[in-house]
Amino acid sequence: MENYHNIGTTVDWIIMLVYFILVMLFGSYFGKYNRTTSDFFFGGRRFSWWLIAFSIVATGVGSHSFIKYSAKGFEQGLSSSMAYMNDWFFVPFFLFGWLPIIVYTKIRSIPEYFEKRFSPSARFIATVLLLFYMIGYIGIGFLTLGKAALPLLPEHFTILGSTFDVTLMGVVVLIAIITGFYITFGGQTAVIFTDLLQGFILLFAGLFLFALGIDYVGGFNIFWNLLPAEWKLPLAHFNEPASFNFIGIFWQDGVAGSIGFLFMNMGLIMRFMATKSVDEGRKAATFNILFMLPISAIVVSNAGWIGKAISIANPDLVSPNTNPDQIFVVVANLVSHPGVFGFIMAALTAALMSTVDTLINATAAIYINDVHRPIKKYLKAKIQTEREQEKKELSAARYSSAAITILGVLAVLVFKDFPTVYEAHGFFHSTLTPPLVVAIFLGVFWKRFTxxxxxxxxxxxxxxxxxxxxxxxxxxxxxxxxxxxxxxxxxxxxxxxxxxxxxxxxxxxxxxxxxxxxxxxxxxxxxxxxxxxxxxxxxxxxxxxxxxxxxxxxxxxxxxxxxxxxxxxxxxxxxxxxYDEEAQTLGLTSWSLDKAKEFFKGGKINNREGEKVIIDWKIKEGDDDVIFFSTDELQKMSAEVGDLVYISDSRWYLGGLKSIHSKIGEPHNETGIIYITKDHFESGQFVIGKKLIAEKEM
Amino acid sequence: PSLLNTWIPFLYLYGVGGIFFFAGLIIVKKSGSLDTTRKSHKRWMKIMLWGFFYFMFIHAFLIIAALYW
Structure with a gap:
């Protein structure tokens, strides 16, 4: 197997450095939209579906990454895209089962669901299993980053006369330290906006690389005709070879992986929980699976396909024996100019960094919610003011992020002996997802499950x-x-x-x-x-x-x-x-979602479908968390006093960044105007003179 | 390419995957969380069904393209 070193020029390194600095500055700007730990972890449940759908791209492409799919694209062809095209089977379970339950029950983490639905002991075991899963995922992220960086670095370097070999683990440790600085302490809002920017850049960089590659081999027809017939097929051979076969990938990725991704990946779930309503979460998930994942499949795999075509046309340029995990870097360097290669590598490694970042943030959320708080409660820690507690928890979240990063590096040791990242990830999914997948699934859809x-x-x-x-x-x-x-x-x-x-x-x-x-x-x-x-x-x-x-x-x-x-x-x-089956399944399974909605609202639900209204606003004295509409507006919205309402700046492109949730108060007669409190105004960061848009929730 | 590389994986994918998909659809419908008497839920039901056939079409198209183009 042929390994490469020292790929890239000084211009590429400068571009990568500048790109990373710009992304970090962009993320830290949005840190100001954090108000509480709820914002730090969940982004405050206010964003539009399109904003979340695009911000998920960076997470999806980062974790289902370009290194491993390009490797399989090089070894197996178009069937490397299988994993991106088999997520639809569990969509009904997710959209109308798990997603509304996690939103309406206001759970902060998956283990918390286990306590409500089953018992504290079930929560404890679920926490242990979930932390293994998340830390394993972080380990896979670090391994991929290490494999992406290795071909860019020299084989060894000399400091003060001593020569040091550049090893995979050495690179991983260095990357983990950089991630520690990179991690946006701006929290979830900063992560969402950084990922939104990176999602667009990533799609552009991946498709741009495909266009450059096609141009390099002489056009699409030549590329297509160079590929052997087996490399053009979208599904792998049914049951061989052992390292990549349809049946194994179907059960590992299409079943365990899809459920794991939608039901267990706290990083992704926290994104859906950041949407302004359940229906917006559904739109984000649907758009992502229907359109973004197939495009992402091309983005992450195409370097492998191009590499295969070049290795057939000109084996001196790309050896057929190239280490599959290095094919992405080799092809990107071959088909692009200096500087462009730096941009592509920066876009992809920064996105991968974002994925690891998101996972560390999510794992810290699990630690705070399912380890830190229960221990504090158990030890009957002295009562603190809310502000003191917030401050302590934020600092605990940061310390736990550092500890989780170290554990993620150690997890690389388990995975690094697999031939490619793809197989390491496959092994990881096969072993760590089934117990939790089965437990969540039966818990949500089977009332009798005890x-x-x-x-x-x-x-x-x-x-x-x-x-x-x-x-x-x-x-x-x-x-x-x-x-x-x-x-x-x-x-x-x-x-x-x-x-x-x-x-x-x-x-x-x-x-x-x-x-x-x-x-x-x-x-x-x-x-x-x-x-x-x-x-x-x-x-x-x-x-x-x-x-x-x-x-x-x-x-x-x-x-x-x-x-x-x-x-x-x-x-x-x-x-x-x-265990009281009646009480502990109420609102916690798909069979009693109406109850969950009632708990969420704190009263009878109003299912009548209304329309959105655009209104002017005035500030009214008072501290009550209610908003006053005119009778006409309430009629248009099919809303009643006490219903939940979502209000945002009417400029669509803000995607819900300036918005609040509240309840509807007694109506007045001034059509076209609503009355909000000073607290609403500050919390929503509304702009004087700009209209608002209001819609009834649920 | 042999059938084991083309239509057998396709049939298994949409056969077994289809069992999961339609079981999910039936369960969420029977449990009442997907209430197709509501206009918006009826639309979601259609989107989910069309999504299933959309992916089936993409895979079938790619297999045919690989075999005959």
Whole structure:
């Protein structure tokens, strides 16, 4: 495999440096729109769908990145775009299940949902699993950045007479330090606007590179005819090779990855929560999947396709043996002039930096919400004023961001031995998403799903997954659809199917046997040694899990122990966890969304569909968070007193940056005018003389 | 290219993927969160259905282009 070094000129480096500085300045300008930690993490629920849809591009392209897709484009052709074109299957579940639930229940993080829907213990385990997932994602981001930077650097450098080799891990550590400075402490609003700018630049840079590449090989017809037939196909071969096959990618990316991306990626979810309403979130998600992802597929893969065509036409320019993870940098340098190459590299690495940035911000949000606050509450920390608490939490958020960055660097060690970033990411998705995906999915769409079932599927499911990883030829082979087993990295992709199946079977079996568990618990409670018996169940569960992890026994013994472990965990949970199905599913599953809306509004919902109105405004004395409309306007909006209302500057291109949410007060008779308070005026940063636009929420 | 590289993955993708998609559509409709008696929800239902066939068309078009163009 051929590796490259020292690609790029001084002009390229200068352009990259200037680009990074401009992006940072742009982001810090929007830091002034932060008012609270809610803004720091969530951007304050006010933005238009188009603004969020474009800001997601940088996150989507960054994480599903140009390095790994160009590598697969070079090795396999157009089928590298598969992962961008298989996200539609779970859209109904997301748009009308998970998205309205996370908005209307006002949860701040996914683990918080687990506490409301199940129990604090379910929240604790979900937090641990989610932190693993997020830190793994950050590790993949750092690995990609390292692989992007490596070809630009010399093989070694000399300082004070000593020679140092440039290694992947060394580059990753350096990048992590730069990310620490780069991270926009402006919070989510700054991240959204930085990503919005970068989304546009990224699409332009990627498509520009494609145009340059096509021009370089002599036009589209020549490019198309140079590609072998297999390289033109949009879907990979059904079940081979082990390193890239349709069936594995379908289950790993199309199922586990799509659900993980839409349901578990806090970075993305926080973007949707920053939209002004659920319907705007739906529009942002739909537009992103229908249009932005297919365009992004071309943006991130085309360097690999061009590289393949050049390697056939002129193998001296691009060797067929080029390291696939370096093909993007090699092709970008070949087809563009000095300076242009610097711009393309800057656009793509800055976007990747943004992705890592977004993920660190999201992971810090989980830390504050699901570790920091519960611990403070548990320790009964002395009551502080709201301002003091805000200040302390913001500083805790920053310290945790630094700690998360270090853990992300350590995660690179797990992934760096895979042949390409693509396979590392595939392995990561296959192993870390199934337990949470199954738990969220069944929690949202199945009322009968109990805390005993969710905790058993976390613990028993993970035990079965560990067994699968240790004995793939026995446990995963029945699911492999004929995929060959690579001995070094067995079933990188198709293990997602086995893992999802294992977690689902435990979850469903434990749910359906709930009456039996209750019967067993009742009969044990009647005995004199009830406390001792339940304690021994917990101790036995811990021992069994340890035996499975340490692989102490034959596969069949360990399989039996995993099943027994699931049963013991279910019985212990049924005993220890208080659960009221009626109360803990109300407004928390897709079967009672109207209730969720009522909780959100704090009263009866008004489903009548009205129109938006453009109005002038005046300031009225008072502190109440209500806005006063005229009777005519209320009629146009189909709104009533007490309904929630969203008011924004009427200039559409601001995308909701200057806006507020409030409630409707008693009507007056001055048509075309609303009365707002001084607080509304300051909070919305409205401009005197500029009209506002109002719409009823829900 | 063999069928294992063309129409078999296509059929599996939209067969198994279609089961997930239509199961999702039926569940959100039955649970009432997608209320097609409302004008805006009816439009969303259409968008979701058209989206499914839009991706199916893109994949079919690309396979045919690879085979015959």
């Amino acid at each position: 805390p005993a079932a969710v905790i058993s599927s976390f613990i028993g499911g993970v035990a079965l997954m560990i067994l699968g990883a240790k004995y793939p030829s026995i446990l995963i082979a029945p699911f492999d659809h004929g995929t060959p087993m690579d001995l070094k990295h067995p079933y990188t992709y198709i293990q997602a199917l086995y893992n999802t199946f294992a977690c689902t079977v435990v979850a469903v079996a434990i749910t359906y046997t709930t009456p039996w568990q209750k019967g067993i618990v009742e009969s044990i409670r009647k005995s004199a040694n009830a406390k001792l018996i339940f304690s021994s169940f917990v101790i036995a569960s811990v021992i069994f899990f340890g035996v499975v992890v340490m692989n102490l026994g034959s596969v069949w013994l360990l399989l039996a122990l995993s099943i027994l472990l699931s049963i013991l965990v279910a019985i212990a949970t049924t005993h220890y966890v208080k």
